[in-house]
Amino acid sequence: MAGAIQDLTTVRQSTRPRRATEEGPLTRWTLTLLSAGFFTAFLLLPLGAVFAEGLRRGAGLYFRTFTDPATLDAIKLTLFTASIAVPANTLFGVAAAWAITRFEFRGKHFLSTLIDLPLWVSPVIAGLVYVLLFGSQGVLGPWLKAHHWRIIYATPGIVIATVFVTFPFVARGLIPLMQAQGSAEEEAALTLGARGWQVFLRVTLPKIKWGLLYGIILANARAMGEFGAVSVVSGHIRGLTNTVPLQIEILYNEYAFSAAFALASLLSLLALVTLGVKSYVEWRARQQLEQSQS
Amino acid sequence: MSIRVEALSKKFAGHAAVQDASIEVGTGKLVALLGPSGSGKTTLLRLIAGLEFPDSGRVFFHGEEVTHKNAYERRAGFVFQHYALFQHLSVFDNIAFGLEVRPRATRPHRNEIRERVHCLLQLVQLEAFAKRFPSQLSGGQRQRVALARALAIEPRVLLLDEPFGALDAKVRKELRAWLRRFHDETHITSLFVTHDQEEAFEVADEVVILNHGHIQQIGAPGLLQREPANAFVHDFLGLDFQI
Numbered sequence: 176m177a178g179a180i181q182d183l184t185t186v187r188q189s190t191r192p193r194r195a196t197e198e199g200p201l202t203r204w205t206l207t208l209l210s211a212g213f214f215t216a217f218l219l220l221p222l223g224a225v226f227a228e229g230l231r232r233g234a235g236l237y238f239r240t241f242t243d244p245a246t247l248d249a250i251k252l253t254l255f256t257a258s259i260a261v262p263a264n265t266l267f268g269v270a271a272a273w274a275i276t277r278f279e280f281r282g283k284h285f286l287s288t289l290i291d292l293p294l295w296v297s298p299v300i301a302g303l304v305y306v307l308l309f310g311s312q313g314v315l316g317p318w319l320k321a322h323h324w325r326i327i328y329a330t331p332g333i334v335i336a337t338v339f340v341t342f343p344f345v346a347r348g349l350i351p352l353m354q355a356q357g358s359a360e361e362e363a364a365l366t367l368g369a370r371g372w373q374v375f376l377r378v379t380l381p382k383i384k385w386g387l388l389y390g391i392i393l394a395n396a397r398a399m400g401e402f403g404a405v406s407v408v409s410g411h412i413r414g415l416t417n418t419v420p421l422q423i424e425i426l427y428n429e430y431a432f433s434a435a436f437a438l439a440s441l442l443s444l445l446a447l448v449t450l451g452v453k454s455y456v457e458w459r460a461r462q463q464l465e466q467s468q469s
Numbered sequence: 470m471s472i473r474v475e476a477l478s479k480k481f482a483g484h485a486a487v488q489d490a491s492i493e494v495g496t497g498k499l500v501a502l503l504g505p506s507g508s509g510k511t512t513l514l515r516l517i518a519g520l521e522f523p524d525s526g527r528v529f530f531h532g533e534e535v536t537h538k539n540a541y542e543r544r545a546g547f548v549f550q551h552y553a554l555f556q557h558l559s560v561f562d563n564i565a566f567g568l569e570v571r572p573r574a575t576r577p578h579r580n581e582i583r584e585r586v587h588c589l590l591q592l593v594q595l596e597a598f599a600k601r602f603p604s605q606l607s608g609g610q611r612q613r614v615a616l617a618r619a620l621a622i623e624p625r626v627l628l629l630d631e632p633f634g635a636l637d638a639k640v641r642k643e644l645r646a647w648l649r650r651f652h653d654e655t656h657i658t659s660l661f662v663t664h665d666q667e668e669a670f671e672v673a674d675e676v677v678i679l680n681h682g683h684i685q686q687i688g689a690p691g692l693l694q695r696e697p698a699n700a701f702v703h704d705f706l707g708l709d710f711q712i
Contacts, residue, residue, distance in 0.1 A: 359553035362520050365540040366547040367567035367622055377570065381557040466556050466604045 229436035240437035249422035268345025276353040302407025328410030336404040348390030385460035477526030497656035501669035504679035546624030554603040567622035609640040629661035
């Protein structure tokens with residue numbers, strides 16, 4: 176009898192410690208299987224299919240996709256767009272997070288809600304808004320035409336639409352982090368004689384480094400992958416206003432499946448790399464936060 | 470270097486944190502701001518440091534008005550309750566910070582900075598810890614780094630906000646005695662906030678008692694105990710049994 180009790184306690188100890196909020200094994204297994212199954216069916220399988228389809232006709236055709244001038248132009252345009260949208264939103268995001276976490280002002284709550292706007296508006300609507308504003312029939316259309324400026328169906332429109340959809344990522348990543356960290360270190364820097372910009376460069380920036388990088392890579396992934404808003408303002412002019420996602424659609428519609436999937440695999444690769452970097456950066460950001468609270 | 474505060478008032482969202490407070494800390498004195506939590510003592514200290522700005526009243530350092538000067542212009546060394554050390558910088562770089570951010574014209578040479586930091590590390594008995602990061606130090610060690618960092622700028626006055634509040638009783642006692650000795654050696658005009666009566670009476674030359682943003686009484690520890698000015702001071706100091 177005593178032996179049996181002894182055995183039971185050893186069994187208990189050898190498994191994980193039991194928590195009060197934990198469910199029974201049946202619930203646990205059902206939930207785990209359900210999410211694993213969902214993950215496989217809706218994420219892993221399609222991702223695998225993209226690479227498989229791209230490579231089906233052999234590596235030669237796969238790589239030939241990337242020598243097609245229209246595709247190369249699409250890649251260039253995507254890189255160019257991201258190279259403007261991401262730094263612009265980094266600047267804006269840091270400024271907005273700074274204002275929201277460090278100052279008290281009228282309309283602060285409204286501003287922090289507004290930052291999320293691009294997340295709840297359908298990207299197609301975002302694109303349409305810009306067409307209505309800058310298109311030839313739009314509010315500013317005649318004025319732009321008189322000055323020979325093209326925004327819609329041209330690169331500026333694509334950049335503006337991309338800036339809009341990637342708007343929240345940096346700010347959203349920083350606000351909770353900066354709120355949790357507080358401003359004691361900044362105050363200490365002030366009393367030690369540091370001025371505003373010195374405080375920012377020497378104290379705040381190192382403190383938010385990983386959170387900032389996290390926002391930047393998410394914004395970058397979205398900037399390169401955005402379809403809806405860009406599609407509306409682009410006009411799909413081959414070699415001029417096609418980004419990578421738009422080019423994939425065109426190739427697909429023209430039954431150039433291998434090329435479409437080859438190009439799609441490039442975007443998927445970007446997503447995977449982003450995911451890897453994101454996990455690393457997230458881990459570092461959490462470490463930094465824990466350190467600042469220790 | 471003295472501190473003079475004239476009729477200082479500060480409200481936060483309608484709530485008066487400090488009301489009409491006037492104090493004078495003579496050159497080389499060590500004065501305690503004592504009161505229950507929410508009595509406005511930390512706000513008063515922050516107003517003197519330039520971390521808050523008053524609604525009315527004036528602040529003087531050695532006769533020079535600093536009321537409207539920014540914290541970085543006041544050269545008041547401030548030690549925070551939770552140390553506020555720079556987590557991404559080593560102990561050495563934390564202490565050097567105030568010297569490194571000086572404009573080129575007044576910034577000491579690299580070698581001089583190193584020498585000064587080592588002097589300060591010696592003073593707070595942390596020479597062996599120069600390369601450590603704040604997260605690798607104990608509470609008492611962190612507090613001493615914070616103190617060394619504040620002293621590095623050769624402050625005109627030293628302001629300490631609950632300097633030993635987050636430490637355990639034993640370390641508290643040690644650092645308390647150390648602060649008194651340190652003050653006797655350097656004679657830097659110091660003002661420190663505490664809610665611990667014993668701490669205030671043991672360390673300070675003079676004690677300022679606050680309640681609800683009002684100064685209740687100012688005086689040497691002995692005087693406060695002999696002649697409490699009002700019922701609050703009497704109760705707060707727990708003097709019942711003496712009367």
